[in-house]
Amino acid sequence: MAAILIVEDEIPINELIKRNLQSAGHTCISVFDGKAAIQELKRHEVDLVLLDIMLPELDGYEVYQQIKGTPTIFLTARSSLSDKVKGLTLGADDYLVKPFEMLELLARVDAVLRRTKKETKNFELDGVKIDFESRQVFLNDCLVECTPKEFDLLEVLVNNRNIALSRDKLLELAWGYDYAGDTRTVDVHIQKLRKKLDMERRIKTVYKLGYRLEV
Structure with a gap:
């Protein structure tokens, strides 16, 4: 960082x-x-x-x-x-x-x-490695296939790690201001990320608010 x-x-x-x-x-x-x-x-x-x-x-x-x-x-x-x-x-x-x-x-x-190319282009945690330039995610050195929106959501969580984000804020940051869907979309994508990346302990549910990537 x-x-x-x-x-x-x-x-x-x-x-x-x-x-x-x-x-x-x-x-x-x-x-x-x-x-x-x-x-x-x-x-x-x-x-x-x-x-x-x-x-x-x-x-x-x-x-x-x-x-x-x-x-x-x-x-x-x-x-x-x-x-x-x-x-x-x-x-x-x-x-x-x-x-x-x-x-x-x-x-x-x-x-x-x-x-300014000062920010790290990679992020690693518990066997998960994210390459932001190539938009690739690895778990224990094995490539994990993520959809574009799953990657966008993961990037938002990483960039705001240790900060509780509401579902509405996650929609705004990962999907954009003009997204017309509901917040259940966030829940579905969070569950997929947890399962794919074995991050059940890291992506925390914040009661009555949303989620936080705990690092």
């Missing part, structure tokens, strides 16, 4: 982001002002920076000018088009306006890491 620097001066938001990213398997460093961000990046190489714009000492734009080359997502309460255009024009990889859902942040983090 990735090493991520969180630059956010609001401590509760910083901690919330850190907990969720760590639950997804990432390594996180937290700082709370612009100067500390620059100093931390001189000491450690990271795969991604989550950078608030309104910061003490140096604002996010000033920090970004000094760290260009490191993949960056701006996090900000500034929702105007001009602010967004400025951030993206500077070269940032993405721009997320507060308040945001944590699942949206995790999805954008995964997308940026895939684009």
Whole structure:
């Protein structure tokens, strides 16, 4: 997984982001002002920076000018088009306006890491190996045939591991916003994945909500 620097001066938001990213398997460093961000990046190489714009000492734009080359997502309460255009024009990889859902942040983090080729292309757990580039799944080195939707659902569970996802959220992430089916489709696909990959102990049912891949 990735090493991520969180630059956010609001401590509760910083901690919330850190907990969720760590639950997804990432390594996180937290700082709370612009100067500390620059100093931390001189000491450690990271795969991604989550950078608030309104910061003490140096604002996010000033920090970004000094760290260009490191993949960056701006996090900000500034929702105007001009602010967004400025951030993206500077070269940032993405721009997320507060308040945001944590699942949206995790999805954008995964997308940026895939684009910048910093995210792992494989995932392994209990004899299961997933190759995201070839969209192949192996159990104890034997190829397991998965349908496209089974693979999409498995990828969503892996990318959001240790996070409880509702059936509606799984439909949205794996099937798309315009899917017209019902949530029983998720249950059917989950049962198939459990059986095919011997993951009954890993893909947990979350009572009255949905499912979680426990790692």
